[in-house]
Amino acid sequence: MTENGKIIEVKRTESEESLDEGDLEDFIPTPPDGGWGWMIVLASLFCNIIVDGIGYAFGVLLPIFSDYFQAPNSKVALVGSLLCGVYLCAGPIVSGLVNKFGCRAVAFAGSIVACAGFLLGSFAPNLDLLILFYGVFGGLGFGMIYLPSIVSVGYYFEKRRAVATGIAVCGSGVGTFIFSPLNDYLLKIFDWRNLLFLQAGIILNCLVCAMLMRPLEPKKKKKKVITEDDKDEMRHHFKVKAQRNRRITTESESSVQDVKTFAKLREAKLMRENKLNEEDSDIWSVPSEYFVKGNPESNPGSPTGTPKIIVTPNESVPNTDLSIRSSIRSQTSNTDKKVTVSVDDKTNESQPDIKVNRPSNGIAIAAYEVQPLIENGYTKVKEAKKPKLHPPAGSQMRVGSYRDIVAHKDDFARPLYKKDIFYSGSIVHIPQFRSQPNMDSYVTSITSIPGVSEVPKSSVWDHCTCLPKSVVDTLKEMLDFSLLLELNFALLCLGNLFAMSGFYVPFTFLVDRAGRLGVDSTDAAFLLSVIGIANTIGRVLAGLLADMKNVDALVINNVALVISTISLFLQPLCTTYELLIVFSVVYGLCVSAYISLTSIILCDLLGLSKLTNAFGLLTLCRGIAGIYGPPLAGFVFQISGSYDASFFLGGGMFLVGTLFHLALHLPCVKRNNAFTADTEMNFIADDPAEEPVAV
Structure with missing residues (x-):
């Protein structure tokens, strides 16, 4: 693209022609809903067992670290809170890496990072280095293991996704059930340094799980054998x-x-x-309110403003990129914008090369697209056929910013370009799925590849030229803070900032509290195992309830939050081992619904198109709350000398978070999950840097 009236050349390669002639389903992998996908589920299950098992069982190590380093519980709690908080905060960054390098490579690297963090932590001479190695490095590695394990399951399953995801995330409760008594047993044989060394070896098993996360490839068409x-x-x-x-x-x-x-x-x-x-051109049938009429006088050399297309052969461009580029000359005169398209009758049967002149004061925009599909599967064109390369005489076209769409064929297989990749429920309840005739059409309709903007850089991400486009696209999508301007999502984020700060209080301090009540260390560690197994059962029950017709996932979530709040306030009254068991069962059952129904609630409140953005921001909020929550409760214990105040603080945090969640039921808080066929097409957006091109 050049300035000052120079010629703009647009080249189209053989791969582009194949994209035009073929269906997008040829490039977008269709989830098999089985097959190797069950191996992915098994790998994800083991990853969750290791990651969440070690993270949630940190409470067994709390008194050990406190005695060894002679440090207050508030500072020791930071070791475990950073481990869990960092792996949540790293979600958007890890998502970008997954979109670029795939689940296998990222999970493999995460296993090495986490293993190295635990190994270095075992040699830490002081608590500060232990916080750095165990908490930060270990948390980052866990984040690089956890997120690929979830994304890979969502990529291999659609119709059976609820079952597959449910099996995978059950590893969280199973891991807590296993590692709590295991840590207690190993601490009776070894010291904590050898325990971390052994845990580093256990983490290396995630390397094997990572290798099982095979990338999903598009279906290859069988060539007909000529007899x-x-x-x-x-x-x-x-x-x-x-x-x-x-x-x-x-x-x-x-x-x-x-x-x-x-x-x-x-x-x-x-x-x-x-x-x-021709008045029914596929491209030029977008609603007229977005366009200004072309003026035949703007190109006097062409009768009635007839378009001219200069087609020249091009065989030198590699066929690895699926690039569709075009531009249109736009002139501004006073308040009227006149758009002129020059076309030549000379044609060539070879691949087209569009050349359009652009004046220095004009704004070039895209006029050629690949069979556009928006999230709901509908298009603004009258028929979803191959687009034309010319506008009809006197037609209308949008005057906007220039957009240059460059799509590599590998982009269609990148997981984070799927709008439902983080959805853990059954897709049969999603309107976008019910509107499609088959699975291939649905997968195509929810695949969205952002375009490349040629306008001046306006976003901080536009200046990250050193990062690959697939990484920047994901970060820009997941960290779009403008979503916080929507009332329902703002309330949800505030609710999680408070509730999640109280979430880890029992996992961190329950074992030490039981020990101070005279409970044996083995029995005290078993309390976390009870929470873990109750958490597993609760996830299954919450999933079954949410899958029922006319059952609101938000209602289930809020009921669970109310019960969790009450249980935390009543926990100081649990002075016997039996009552501690009851508390563990109730708390484990209820918080499972709060965690497992997240993506379903986000989809219900905001719609599928904003799920990735909402999931990224909400995960960030939860990670931040998970970092400061346990140290704050430890600080309260340090001041009061009793864990009663710490659990009251956790209950208070849960109470405030619950109130924000209950506010989502107010009439003034609207849900934005309406599904209409009249959604504006993404590929003709005013701001190309902000809105993606749906393919």
Whole structure:
């Protein structure tokens, strides 16, 4: 693209032609809903067992670290809170890496990072280095393991996703059930340094799980095998056609030449008339309120403003990129914007190369797109056929910013370009799925690849030229803070900032509290195991309830939050081991619904198109709350000398968070999950840097 009236050349390669002629389903992988996907589920299950098992069982190590380093519980709690908080906060960054390098590579690297963090932590001479190695490095590695394990399951399953995801995330409760007594047993044999060394070895098992996360490839079309019978039939067909042609050629050579010339003239005339009269062009049928009419006088060399397209052969461009580029000259005169398109009648049957002149004061915009599909599967064109390369005479086109769409064929297989990748429920309840005739159409409709903007850089992400586009696209999508301007999501984030700060209080301090009540260390560690197994059962029950018709996931979530709040306030009254068991069961059952229904609630409140953005911001909020929550409760214990105040603080945090969640039921808080076929097409957005091009 050049300035000052120079020629803008747009090249189209063979791969682009294949994209035009073929279906997008040829490039977008269709989830098999089984097969190797069950191996992915198994790998994800083991990853969750290790990651969440070690993280949630930190409470067993709290008194050990406190005694060894002679440090207050508030500072020691920071070791475990950073481990869990960092792996949540790293979600958007890890998502970008997954979108670029795939689940296998990121989970493999995360296993090495986490293992290194625990190994270095085992040699830490002081608590500060332990916080750095165990908390920060270990948390970052866990984040690089956890998120790919969830994304890979969502990528391999659609119709059975609820079942597959449910099995995978059950590893969280199972891991807590296993690692709590395991840590207590190993601490009776080894010291805490050897325990961290052994845990580093256990984390290396995630390398094997990562290798099982095989990338999902598009279906390869089977080439038809030509048999001898087919060859004989083709020879016969050509022979009959040749004989027919010989019978027709009975006139003189000059007569034949006249007929050919007349035929060419007639064909050229028909093509010319089509260009002048065609009013149903696929591209130019977007609603008129977004356009200004073209002026025939803006190109006096062309009758009635007829478009001219100069087609030139191009064979030098590699066919690895699926690039669709185009531009249109736009001129501004006073308050009127006149758009002119020059077209030449010269055509070539080879691949087209569009050349359009652009004045220095004009704004070039895209006019050619690949079979556009928006999230709901509908398009603004009358028929979803191959787009035309020319606008009809007197047609209308949008005057906006220039957009240059460059889509590599690998982009169609990137997981974070799928709008439902973080959705953990059954997709049969999603309106976008019910509106599609088959699975391939649904997968295509929810796949969105952002375009490349040629306008001046306006976002901080636009200046990150050192990062790959697939990473920047994901970060820009997941960290779009403008979503916080929507009341329902703002309330949800505030609710999680408070509730999540109280979430880790029992996991961190329950074992130490039980020990101070005279409970044996093995029995005290078993309390976390009870929370873990109750958490597993609760996830299954919450999923079954949310899958029922006319059952609101937000209602289930809020009921669970209310019960969790009450249990935390009553926990100081649990002074016997039996009552501590009851508390563990109730708390484990209820908080499971709060965690497992997150994506379903986000989809209900905001719609599928904003799920990735909402999930990224909400995960960030939860990570921040998880970092400061336990140290704050430890600080309260340090001041009061009793864990009663710490659990009251956790209950108070849960109470405030619950009130924010209950506010989502107010009439003034609207849900934005309406599904309409009249959604504006993304690929003609005013701000190309902000809105993606739906493919």
